[in-house]
Amino acid sequence: MFNTALTLADLGFLLQGALMTLAVTAVSVTAGTVLGIIFGVVRNQVGPYRAAPLTFVLDIFRSVPLLIQLVLANAFQAIAKLGWAPFTTSCVVLSLYTAAYCTEIVRGGISSVPPTTRRAARSLGMTWWQDMRYIVAPLATRVSLPSWIGLTLGVMKDSALVLWLGLIELLRASQVLVTRLQEPLLILLICGAIYFLISFPIARLGGYLEKRWSND
Amino acid sequence: MIEIQNVRKSFGSLEVLKGIDLTVNKGEVVTVIGGSGSGKSTLLTCINGLEPIDSGRIVVDGTEVHAKSTDLNKLRAKVGIVFQQWNAFPHLTVLENVMLAPRKVLGLSKEKAEEIAVKQLTHVGLGEKLGVYPTRMSGGQQQRMAIARALAMSPEYMLFDEVTSALDPQLVGEVLDTLRMLASEGMTMICVTHEMKFAREVSDRVAFFHKGVMAEIAPPEALFGAPKDPELQKFLAATH
Numbered sequence: 001m002f003n004t005a006l007t008l009a010d011l012g013f014l015l016q017g018a019l020m021t022l023a024v025t026a027v028s029v030t031a032g033t034v035l036g037i038i039f040g041v042v043r044n045q046v047g048p049y050r051a052a053p054l055t056f057v058l059d060i061f062r063s064v065p066l067l068i069q070l071v072l073a074n075a076f077q078a079i080a081k082l083g084w085a086p087f088t089t090s091c092v093v094l095s096l097y098t099a100a101y102c103t104e105i106v107r108g109g110i111s112s113v114p115p116t117t118r119r120a121a122r123s124l125g126m127t128w129w130q131d132m133r134y135i136v137a138p139l140a141t142r143v144s145l146p147s148w149i150g151l152t153l154g155v156m157k158d159s160a161l162v163l164w165l166g167l168i169e170l171l172r173a174s175q176v177l178v179t180r181l182q183e184p185l186l187i188l189l190i191c192g193a194i195y196f197l198i199s200f201p202i203a204r205l206g207g208y209l210e211k212r213w214s215n216d
Numbered sequence: 217m218i219e220i221q222n223v224r225k226s227f228g229s230l231e232v233l234k235g236i237d238l239t240v241n242k243g244e245v246v247t248v249i250g251g252s253g254s255g256k257s258t259l260l261t262c263i264n265g266l267e268p269i270d271s272g273r274i275v276v277d278g279t280e281v282h283a284k285s286t287d288l289n290k291l292r293a294k295v296g297i298v299f300q301q302w303n304a305f306p307h308l309t310v311l312e313n314v315m316l317a318p319r320k321v322l323g324l325s326k327e328k329a330e331e332i333a334v335k336q337l338t339h340v341g342l343g344e345k346l347g348v349y350p351t352r353m354s355g356g357q358q359q360r361m362a363i364a365r366a367l368a369m370s371p372e373y374m375l376f377d378e379v380t381s382a383l384d385p386q387l388v389g390e391v392l393d394t395l396r397m398l399a400s401e402g403m404t405m406i407c408v409t410h411e412m413k414f415a416r417e418v419s420d421r422v423a424f425f426h427k428g429v430m431a432e433i434a435p436p437e438a439l440f441g442a443p444k445d446p447e448l449q450k451f452l453a454a455t456h
Contacts, residue, residue, distance in 0.1 A: 116301050116303050117306075119303070120299065120305075121317075122266065122292070123266060123299075124293075124296075124316075124321060124365065125289045125317060126316075126320060130321070134316060134320060138307045139306070213307070
Protein backbone atom coordinates (compact mmCIF):
# COMPACT_ATOMS: atom_id res chain seq x y z
CA MET A 1 0.00 0.00 0.00
CA PHE A 2 2.95 2.30 0.47
CA ASN A 3 4.08 1.75 -3.07
CA THR A 4 3.14 4.97 -4.70
CA ALA A 5 3.97 6.66 -7.96
CA LEU A 6 3.63 10.07 -6.25
CA THR A 7 6.86 12.01 -6.68
CA LEU A 8 8.26 15.04 -4.92
CA ALA A 9 7.49 17.05 -8.02
CA ASP A 10 3.84 16.02 -7.67
CA LEU A 11 3.83 17.16 -4.06
CA GLY A 12 5.28 20.48 -5.22
CA PHE A 13 2.42 20.70 -7.71
CA LEU A 14 -0.08 20.17 -4.87
CA LEU A 15 1.61 22.86 -2.78
CA GLN A 16 1.43 25.26 -5.71
CA GLY A 17 -2.29 24.56 -5.80
CA ALA A 18 -2.46 25.22 -2.07
CA LEU A 19 -0.73 28.57 -2.62
CA MET A 20 -3.38 29.49 -5.18
CA THR A 21 -6.11 28.56 -2.69
CA LEU A 22 -4.39 30.73 -0.08
CA ALA A 23 -4.00 33.65 -2.48
CA VAL A 24 -7.63 33.62 -3.63
CA THR A 25 -8.82 33.26 -0.02
CA ALA A 26 -6.56 36.00 1.34
CA VAL A 27 -7.58 38.54 -1.32
CA SER A 28 -11.29 37.68 -1.11
CA VAL A 29 -11.54 37.59 2.67
CA THR A 30 -9.61 40.85 3.03
CA ALA A 31 -11.61 42.72 0.39
CA GLY A 32 -14.87 41.07 1.46
CA THR A 33 -14.33 41.98 5.10
CA VAL A 34 -13.53 45.62 4.30
CA LEU A 35 -16.64 45.84 2.12
CA GLY A 36 -18.68 43.94 4.70
CA ILE A 37 -17.71 46.40 7.44
CA ILE A 38 -18.62 49.37 5.23
CA PHE A 39 -21.95 47.83 4.16
CA GLY A 40 -22.72 46.67 7.72
CA VAL A 41 -22.16 50.15 9.16
CA VAL A 42 -24.18 51.73 6.35
CA ARG A 43 -27.07 49.31 6.88
CA ASN A 44 -27.05 50.02 10.59
CA GLN A 45 -26.83 53.76 10.09
CA VAL A 46 -29.45 54.45 7.40
CA GLY A 47 -32.13 52.05 8.67
CA PRO A 48 -33.89 49.18 6.89
CA TYR A 49 -35.85 51.22 4.33
CA ARG A 50 -33.07 53.26 2.83
CA ALA A 51 -30.73 50.27 2.95
CA ALA A 52 -33.25 48.10 1.07
CA PRO A 53 -31.48 48.30 -2.35
CA LEU A 54 -28.16 47.33 -0.77
CA THR A 55 -29.78 44.53 1.22
CA PHE A 56 -31.42 43.23 -1.96
CA VAL A 57 -28.15 43.07 -3.89
CA LEU A 58 -26.37 41.39 -0.99
CA ASP A 59 -29.23 38.89 -0.70
CA ILE A 60 -28.59 37.88 -4.31
CA PHE A 61 -24.96 37.15 -3.54
CA ARG A 62 -26.01 35.11 -0.52
CA SER A 63 -28.74 33.13 -2.30
CA VAL A 64 -27.34 32.24 -5.73
CA PRO A 65 -24.95 29.26 -5.63
CA LEU A 66 -21.34 30.37 -5.83
CA LEU A 67 -20.65 28.19 -8.86
CA ILE A 68 -23.37 29.94 -10.87
CA GLN A 69 -22.05 33.35 -9.76
CA LEU A 70 -18.55 32.42 -10.93
CA VAL A 71 -19.65 31.13 -14.32
CA LEU A 72 -22.01 34.08 -14.93
CA ALA A 73 -19.40 36.64 -13.84
CA ASN A 74 -16.85 35.08 -16.14
CA ALA A 75 -19.31 35.21 -19.03
CA PHE A 76 -20.26 38.83 -18.26
CA GLN A 77 -16.68 40.02 -18.07
CA ALA A 78 -16.07 38.42 -21.48
CA ILE A 79 -19.21 40.03 -22.98
CA ALA A 80 -18.29 43.39 -21.48
CA LYS A 81 -14.77 42.96 -22.85
CA LEU A 82 -13.23 43.65 -19.45
CA GLY A 83 -10.43 41.21 -20.18
CA TRP A 84 -10.22 39.99 -16.60
CA ALA A 85 -7.94 37.07 -15.85
CA PRO A 86 -9.67 34.09 -14.17
CA PHE A 87 -7.85 35.02 -10.95
CA THR A 88 -9.34 38.54 -11.02
CA THR A 89 -12.85 37.30 -11.79
CA SER A 90 -12.58 34.68 -9.04
CA CYS A 91 -11.45 37.24 -6.47
CA VAL A 92 -14.15 39.75 -7.42
CA VAL A 93 -16.94 37.18 -7.11
CA LEU A 94 -15.60 35.63 -3.91
CA SER A 95 -15.08 39.09 -2.37
CA LEU A 96 -18.68 40.07 -3.01
CA TYR A 97 -19.87 36.69 -1.76
CA THR A 98 -17.79 37.17 1.42
CA ALA A 99 -18.97 40.78 1.76
CA ALA A 100 -22.62 39.67 1.61
CA TYR A 101 -22.16 37.35 4.59
CA CYS A 102 -19.77 39.66 6.42
CA THR A 103 -22.30 42.50 6.23
CA GLU A 104 -24.76 40.47 8.29
CA ILE A 105 -22.05 39.52 10.80
CA VAL A 106 -21.00 43.17 11.21
CA ARG A 107 -24.59 44.35 11.48
CA GLY A 108 -25.29 41.77 14.18
CA GLY A 109 -22.13 42.79 16.03
CA ILE A 110 -23.05 46.47 15.99
CA SER A 111 -26.62 45.78 17.15
CA SER A 112 -25.23 43.78 20.05
CA VAL A 113 -23.77 46.95 21.58
CA PRO A 114 -26.47 48.32 23.91
CA PRO A 115 -27.81 51.72 22.79
CA THR A 116 -27.47 52.91 26.39
CA THR A 117 -23.72 52.21 26.31
CA ARG A 118 -23.40 54.21 23.12
CA ARG A 119 -25.50 56.99 24.61
CA ALA A 120 -23.13 57.08 27.59
CA ALA A 121 -20.21 57.50 25.18
CA ARG A 122 -21.95 60.33 23.35
CA SER A 123 -22.95 61.95 26.62
CA LEU A 124 -19.23 62.26 27.46
CA GLY A 125 -18.80 64.39 24.35
CA MET A 126 -17.52 61.68 22.03
CA THR A 127 -18.37 62.11 18.36
CA TRP A 128 -20.16 59.46 16.34
CA TRP A 129 -16.82 58.41 14.93
CA GLN A 130 -15.14 58.20 18.36
CA ASP A 131 -18.06 56.15 19.66
CA MET A 132 -17.70 53.77 16.67
CA ARG A 133 -13.93 53.57 16.99
CA TYR A 134 -13.46 53.18 20.75
CA ILE A 135 -16.70 51.61 21.98
CA VAL A 136 -18.65 49.94 19.17
CA ALA A 137 -15.74 48.47 17.17
CA PRO A 138 -14.06 46.60 20.05
CA LEU A 139 -17.34 45.30 21.48
CA ALA A 140 -18.80 44.32 18.09
CA THR A 141 -15.55 42.60 17.09
CA ARG A 142 -15.69 40.38 20.16
CA VAL A 143 -19.23 39.31 19.33
CA SER A 144 -18.61 38.85 15.61
CA LEU A 145 -15.28 37.04 15.72
CA PRO A 146 -16.53 33.41 15.91
CA SER A 147 -18.89 33.94 12.95
CA TRP A 148 -16.16 35.71 11.01
CA ILE A 149 -13.70 32.85 11.56
CA GLY A 150 -16.40 30.45 10.35
CA LEU A 151 -16.96 32.60 7.27
CA THR A 152 -13.23 32.70 6.50
CA LEU A 153 -12.88 28.93 6.75
CA GLY A 154 -16.01 28.51 4.62
CA VAL A 155 -14.71 30.83 1.91
CA MET A 156 -11.36 29.05 1.94
CA LYS A 157 -13.06 25.75 1.15
CA ASP A 158 -15.62 27.28 -1.24
CA SER A 159 -12.75 28.83 -3.17
CA ALA A 160 -12.21 25.35 -4.65
CA LEU A 161 -15.04 26.23 -7.05
CA VAL A 162 -12.78 28.65 -8.92
CA LEU A 163 -11.37 25.58 -10.63
CA TRP A 164 -14.32 25.96 -13.00
CA LEU A 165 -12.70 29.13 -14.33
CA GLY A 166 -9.50 27.18 -15.01
CA LEU A 167 -7.50 28.16 -11.93
CA ILE A 168 -5.36 25.34 -10.61
CA GLU A 169 -5.93 25.55 -6.89
CA LEU A 170 -5.55 22.77 -4.33
CA LEU A 171 -8.57 20.66 -5.29
CA ARG A 172 -7.96 20.98 -9.03
CA ALA A 173 -4.29 20.06 -8.54
CA SER A 174 -5.40 16.94 -6.66
CA GLN A 175 -7.82 16.01 -9.42
CA VAL A 176 -5.07 16.28 -12.02
CA LEU A 177 -2.87 13.94 -9.99
CA VAL A 178 -5.71 11.50 -9.33
CA THR A 179 -6.45 11.29 -13.04
CA ARG A 180 -2.82 10.69 -13.88
CA LEU A 181 -1.74 8.39 -11.04
CA GLN A 182 -5.04 6.64 -10.28
CA GLU A 183 -4.36 6.83 -6.53
CA PRO A 184 -7.40 8.77 -5.32
CA LEU A 185 -7.29 7.72 -1.65
CA LEU A 186 -3.73 8.79 -0.97
CA ILE A 187 -3.93 12.01 -2.96
CA LEU A 188 -7.25 13.11 -1.50
CA LEU A 189 -5.90 12.29 1.96
CA ILE A 190 -2.94 14.58 1.36
CA CYS A 191 -5.24 17.23 -0.13
CA GLY A 192 -7.50 17.07 2.93
CA ALA A 193 -4.49 17.28 5.22
CA ILE A 194 -3.29 20.44 3.49
CA TYR A 195 -6.76 22.03 3.81
CA PHE A 196 -6.63 21.19 7.51
CA LEU A 197 -3.16 22.67 7.91
CA ILE A 198 -4.38 25.93 6.39
CA SER A 199 -7.57 26.04 8.49
CA PHE A 200 -6.11 25.05 11.82
CA PRO A 201 -4.06 28.21 12.51
CA ILE A 202 -7.02 30.41 11.55
CA ALA A 203 -9.32 28.56 13.92
CA ARG A 204 -6.71 28.69 16.70
CA LEU A 205 -6.14 32.40 16.14
CA GLY A 206 -9.86 32.87 16.74
CA GLY A 207 -9.69 30.85 19.94
CA TYR A 208 -6.66 32.79 21.11
CA LEU A 209 -8.29 36.18 20.51
CA GLU A 210 -11.51 35.10 22.23
CA LYS A 211 -9.54 34.08 25.27
CA ARG A 212 -7.48 37.26 25.29
CA TRP A 213 -10.61 39.41 25.12
CA SER A 214 -12.50 37.62 27.84
CA ASN A 215 -11.24 40.10 30.51
CA ASP A 216 -9.70 37.41 32.69
CA MET B 217 -26.49 78.94 34.65
CA ILE B 218 -28.99 76.57 33.02
CA GLU B 219 -32.11 78.30 31.73
CA ILE B 220 -35.03 76.19 30.63
CA GLN B 221 -37.74 78.23 28.96
CA ASN B 222 -41.15 76.89 28.03
CA VAL B 223 -39.77 73.56 26.81
CA ARG B 224 -42.17 71.19 25.13
CA LYS B 225 -41.41 67.69 23.96
CA SER B 226 -43.54 64.85 22.60
CA PHE B 227 -42.87 61.24 21.80
CA GLY B 228 -45.37 60.62 19.02
CA SER B 229 -48.77 61.70 20.29
CA LEU B 230 -47.65 61.63 23.92
CA GLU B 231 -46.58 65.03 25.22
CA VAL B 232 -44.06 64.36 27.99
CA LEU B 233 -42.97 67.95 28.68
CA LYS B 234 -45.72 70.55 28.58
CA GLY B 235 -43.94 73.86 28.82
CA ILE B 236 -41.26 73.59 31.50
CA ASP B 237 -39.63 76.73 32.93
CA LEU B 238 -36.70 76.30 35.29
CA THR B 239 -33.50 78.22 35.99
CA VAL B 240 -30.67 76.56 37.85
CA ASN B 241 -27.94 78.86 39.13
CA LYS B 242 -24.27 78.08 39.50
CA GLY B 243 -23.62 76.10 42.68
CA GLU B 244 -27.25 75.20 43.16
CA VAL B 245 -28.54 71.66 43.77
CA VAL B 246 -32.01 71.05 42.36
CA THR B 247 -33.69 67.69 42.77
CA VAL B 248 -36.62 66.63 40.67
CA ILE B 249 -39.20 64.25 42.09
CA GLY B 250 -42.41 62.85 40.67
CA GLY B 251 -44.07 59.65 39.51
CA SER B 252 -42.79 57.65 36.56
CA GLY B 253 -43.80 59.08 33.23
CA SER B 254 -43.87 62.60 34.63
CA GLY B 255 -41.17 63.72 32.17
CA LYS B 256 -38.38 64.32 34.66
CA SER B 257 -35.81 62.01 33.04
CA THR B 258 -36.63 63.32 29.59
CA LEU B 259 -35.86 66.84 30.75
CA LEU B 260 -32.31 65.81 31.75
CA THR B 261 -31.56 64.19 28.39
CA CYS B 262 -32.85 67.36 26.69
CA ILE B 263 -30.52 69.59 28.73
CA ASN B 264 -27.61 67.46 27.53
CA GLY B 265 -28.82 67.63 23.92
CA LEU B 266 -29.26 63.85 23.73
CA GLU B 267 -32.94 64.41 22.92
CA PRO B 268 -34.28 67.14 20.64
CA ILE B 269 -37.06 69.40 21.91
CA ASP B 270 -40.17 70.50 20.05
CA SER B 271 -40.30 74.10 21.22
CA GLY B 272 -38.90 76.47 23.81
CA ARG B 273 -35.21 76.91 24.59
CA ILE B 274 -32.58 75.48 26.89
CA VAL B 275 -29.60 77.77 27.42
CA VAL B 276 -26.44 76.68 29.22
CA ASP B 277 -24.07 79.55 30.04
CA GLY B 278 -25.41 81.54 27.10
CA THR B 279 -25.22 78.62 24.63
CA GLU B 280 -28.55 77.52 23.24
CA VAL B 281 -28.40 73.71 23.41
CA HIS B 282 -30.69 72.93 20.50
CA ALA B 283 -29.46 75.63 18.12
CA LYS B 284 -28.08 74.17 14.89
CA SER B 285 -24.77 75.97 15.32
CA THR B 286 -24.12 74.50 18.78
CA ASP B 287 -21.27 72.00 19.04
CA LEU B 288 -23.03 69.42 21.19
CA ASN B 289 -19.85 67.46 21.86
CA LYS B 290 -18.27 70.58 23.35
CA LEU B 291 -21.38 71.25 25.41
CA ARG B 292 -21.52 67.69 26.71
CA ALA B 293 -17.96 67.97 27.99
CA LYS B 294 -19.30 70.76 30.18
CA VAL B 295 -22.58 69.13 31.22
CA GLY B 296 -21.99 65.65 32.63
CA ILE B 297 -24.79 63.12 32.92
CA VAL B 298 -25.03 59.83 34.79
CA PHE B 299 -27.84 57.43 34.03
CA GLN B 300 -29.88 54.91 35.96
CA GLN B 301 -27.96 52.17 34.17
CA TRP B 302 -24.27 52.93 34.69
CA ASN B 303 -23.28 51.81 31.19
CA ALA B 304 -19.68 50.88 31.89
CA PHE B 305 -17.55 50.22 28.81
CA PRO B 306 -17.07 46.49 29.48
CA HIS B 307 -13.93 46.05 27.35
CA LEU B 308 -11.98 48.68 29.29
CA THR B 309 -10.63 48.62 32.82
CA VAL B 310 -11.99 51.03 35.39
CA LEU B 311 -9.05 53.36 34.82
CA GLU B 312 -9.42 53.17 31.02
CA ASN B 313 -13.16 53.82 31.29
CA VAL B 314 -12.46 57.10 33.03
CA MET B 315 -9.43 58.06 30.90
CA LEU B 316 -11.04 57.55 27.50
CA ALA B 317 -13.11 60.72 27.11
CA PRO B 318 -10.50 63.12 28.59
CA ARG B 319 -7.97 61.74 26.12
CA LYS B 320 -10.12 61.59 23.01
CA VAL B 321 -12.54 64.47 23.59
CA LEU B 322 -10.37 66.93 25.52
CA GLY B 323 -7.19 65.77 23.76
CA LEU B 324 -5.21 65.39 26.99
CA SER B 325 -1.97 63.43 27.10
CA LYS B 326 -2.04 59.89 28.48
CA GLU B 327 -0.20 60.98 31.62
CA LYS B 328 -2.48 63.93 32.28
CA ALA B 329 -5.64 61.87 31.63
CA GLU B 330 -4.39 59.14 33.95
CA GLU B 331 -3.62 61.66 36.66
CA ILE B 332 -7.17 63.06 36.45
CA ALA B 333 -8.74 59.61 36.29
CA VAL B 334 -6.85 58.35 39.32
CA LYS B 335 -7.80 61.50 41.23
CA GLN B 336 -11.51 61.17 40.41
CA LEU B 337 -11.61 57.43 41.06
CA THR B 338 -9.91 57.92 44.41
CA HIS B 339 -12.41 60.68 45.12
CA VAL B 340 -15.35 58.31 44.70
CA GLY B 341 -13.57 55.58 46.68
CA LEU B 342 -12.40 53.36 43.82
CA GLY B 343 -8.68 54.04 44.10
CA GLU B 344 -8.04 50.34 44.67
CA LYS B 345 -9.97 49.21 41.58
CA LEU B 346 -8.03 50.92 38.78
CA GLY B 347 -7.01 47.79 36.86
CA VAL B 348 -10.24 45.87 37.42
CA TYR B 349 -12.80 45.28 34.66
CA PRO B 350 -16.16 46.85 35.54
CA THR B 351 -18.08 43.59 35.19
CA ARG B 352 -16.15 42.36 38.23
CA MET B 353 -17.59 45.10 40.44
CA SER B 354 -20.92 45.60 42.20
CA GLY B 355 -23.58 47.87 40.75
CA GLY B 356 -22.80 50.52 43.32
CA GLN B 357 -19.12 50.49 42.42
CA GLN B 358 -19.92 50.63 38.71
CA GLN B 359 -22.24 53.55 39.30
CA ARG B 360 -19.55 55.39 41.25
CA MET B 361 -17.18 54.68 38.36
CA ALA B 362 -19.71 56.22 35.99
CA ILE B 363 -19.80 59.30 38.22
CA ALA B 364 -15.98 59.52 38.20
CA ARG B 365 -16.05 59.08 34.42
CA ALA B 366 -18.34 62.07 34.05
CA LEU B 367 -16.35 64.13 36.59
CA ALA B 368 -13.08 63.45 34.75
CA MET B 369 -14.32 65.76 32.01
CA SER B 370 -14.29 68.60 34.58
CA PRO B 371 -17.93 69.42 33.94
CA GLU B 372 -19.46 72.57 35.36
CA TYR B 373 -22.86 70.94 35.66
CA MET B 374 -23.85 67.41 36.58
CA LEU B 375 -27.16 65.75 35.76
CA PHE B 376 -28.11 62.61 37.66
CA ASP B 377 -30.93 60.53 36.25
CA GLU B 378 -32.27 58.20 38.97
CA VAL B 379 -28.75 56.95 39.59
CA THR B 380 -29.77 54.72 42.49
CA SER B 381 -32.96 53.23 41.02
CA ALA B 382 -31.31 50.16 39.51
CA LEU B 383 -29.21 49.37 42.59
CA ASP B 384 -29.76 46.83 45.31
CA PRO B 385 -31.01 48.62 48.44
CA GLN B 386 -27.78 48.04 50.38
CA LEU B 387 -25.74 49.71 47.59
CA VAL B 388 -27.85 52.87 47.39
CA GLY B 389 -26.12 54.49 50.35
CA GLU B 390 -22.60 54.53 48.90
CA VAL B 391 -23.79 56.24 45.71
CA LEU B 392 -25.89 58.79 47.58
CA ASP B 393 -22.86 59.53 49.77
CA THR B 394 -20.90 60.31 46.62
CA LEU B 395 -23.63 62.71 45.48
CA ARG B 396 -23.74 64.36 48.91
CA MET B 397 -19.99 64.86 48.71
CA LEU B 398 -20.28 66.53 45.30
CA ALA B 399 -23.10 68.76 46.51
CA SER B 400 -21.06 69.85 49.53
CA GLU B 401 -18.16 70.70 47.20
CA GLY B 402 -20.38 73.18 45.39
CA MET B 403 -21.08 71.26 42.19
CA THR B 404 -24.11 72.50 40.28
CA MET B 405 -26.42 69.51 40.09
CA ILE B 406 -29.83 68.49 38.85
CA CYS B 407 -30.81 65.14 40.34
CA VAL B 408 -33.86 63.18 39.33
CA THR B 409 -34.48 60.89 42.26
CA HIS B 410 -36.93 58.78 44.19
CA GLU B 411 -34.92 59.12 47.40
CA MET B 412 -37.00 61.65 49.35
CA LYS B 413 -34.69 61.74 52.33
CA PHE B 414 -31.76 62.51 50.06
CA ALA B 415 -33.73 65.20 48.22
CA ARG B 416 -34.67 66.83 51.50
CA GLU B 417 -31.03 66.85 52.69
CA VAL B 418 -29.01 68.07 49.71
CA SER B 419 -31.37 70.24 47.71
CA ASP B 420 -31.49 73.99 47.53
CA ARG B 421 -34.77 73.56 45.71
CA VAL B 422 -36.98 70.57 44.98
CA ALA B 423 -39.18 70.42 41.88
CA PHE B 424 -42.24 68.19 41.65
CA PHE B 425 -43.17 67.00 38.17
CA HIS B 426 -46.59 65.67 37.36
CA LYS B 427 -47.71 64.61 33.88
CA GLY B 428 -45.21 66.77 32.04
CA VAL B 429 -45.78 69.87 34.16
CA MET B 430 -43.62 71.28 36.93
CA ALA B 431 -46.43 71.44 39.46
CA GLU B 432 -44.44 72.91 42.33
CA ILE B 433 -40.92 74.08 43.08
CA ALA B 434 -39.71 75.24 46.48
CA PRO B 435 -36.93 74.82 49.03
CA PRO B 436 -37.15 71.36 50.60
CA GLU B 437 -38.55 72.56 53.95
CA ALA B 438 -41.46 74.28 52.22
CA LEU B 439 -42.08 71.59 49.59
CA PHE B 440 -42.01 68.66 52.00
CA GLY B 441 -43.30 70.58 55.01
CA ALA B 442 -46.20 72.45 53.45
CA PRO B 443 -46.94 71.10 49.96
CA LYS B 444 -49.51 73.23 48.13
CA ASP B 445 -50.19 71.23 45.00
CA PRO B 446 -52.84 68.54 45.61
CA GLU B 447 -51.02 66.02 43.40
CA LEU B 448 -47.82 66.62 45.37
CA GLN B 449 -49.72 66.04 48.61
CA LYS B 450 -50.97 62.73 47.22
CA PHE B 451 -47.49 61.82 45.96
CA LEU B 452 -45.85 62.55 49.31
CA ALA B 453 -48.54 60.68 51.21
CA ALA B 454 -47.94 57.66 48.99
CA THR B 455 -44.14 57.70 49.31
CA HIS B 456 -43.97 58.22 53.07
